[in-house]
């Protein structure tokens with residue numbers, strides 16, 4: 001599988017509380033984003049029930065079909081939203097997931113958040129039943145801390161299955177998982193980290209540093225987040241300047257350097273799922289897989305991003 005998958009939250013059609021984070025994208029833009037991803041070597045896609053209550057899943061399946069893809073050509077990860085629900089809802093909602101993603105199978109089904117009304121064991125058992133019944137290929141979790149990861153891993157192991165992945169927030173501007181035990185547990189147990197918001201929602205491109213007013217024109221709550229305010233931008237500016245410096249010497253961009261660091265600093269443990277609202281974003285992001293930073297460059301980036309550990 002490609003080191004980068006496409007994050008499809010942006011395909012939510014601005015529907016619902018979670019989907020309203022991003023502007024609604026026109027179908028032809030979604031189509032081009034998906035086709036550019038495929039053309040750039042991306043072979044897997046991350047979506048979720050919560051992204052527009054299925055709107056993202058449907059848009060993805062439609063775009064892949066229109067691009068001439070058939071079941072088995074690409075891999076798809078989706079998620080069940082556990083908030084205020086019991087484990088039984090995993091089986092009750094799988095029909096919708098399969099319908100919205102049709103004709104593509106669900107290669108990875110993830111528990112989106114740790115906050116369910118049932119135990120981790122019950123949720124993992126429901127997921128394991130879906131694997132047994134051939135409805136999903138594998139099981140992952142998201143936003144789980146190290147203790148929860150271990151519980152999920154043990155519950156699945158009892159069913160003869162691996163916990164394939166933990167999807168967590170991870171970028172050069174948020175390295176919390178390196179200090180809270182999640183990265184260490186992933187390495188120990190052989191669980192892949194799927195890094196979400198790997199560009200810190202666009203910040204690592206440096207465009208908001210160049211033009212801080214840009215964020216005011218974006219829909220959604222990013223404009224209220226401290227890292228997008230002037231003081232937050234000044235805090236991250238030295239890192240952005242260094243990413244640009246390293247990038248210029250290589251003929252690549254700050255975003256590409258940031259993604260490449262994330263994918264290579266911890267070896268094979270980390271995959272990333274940058275999202276896109278423009279075709280140009282994907283064109284740029286796929287380019288992060290075509291080179292490898294040297295040890296000196298990685299160390300310098302490590303040093304400058306340590307304030308975000």
Ligand SMILES: NC(=O)c1ccc[n+]([C@@H]2O[C@H](COP(=O)([O-])OP(=O)(O)OC[C@H]3O[C@@H](n4cnc5c(N)ncnc54)[C@H](OP(=O)(O)O)[C@@H]3O)[C@@H](O)[C@H]2O)c1
Nearest residue numbers: 007008009196197198199200201202205274275277281284
């Ligand atoms: N499991 C979870 O709880 C969870 C949470 C969050 C996200 N996710 C997943 O992770 C994916 C990615 O996370 P994310 O969307 O939060 O953050 P991200 O990938 O860090 O940022 C995506 C945004 O950054 C901008 N961007 C992307 N590439 C760019 C480039 N090359 N140059 C300039 N700007 C660029 C675009 O924003 P503009 O439109 O402003 O330009 C884009 O919408 C999501 O699509 C979703 O699948 C999962």
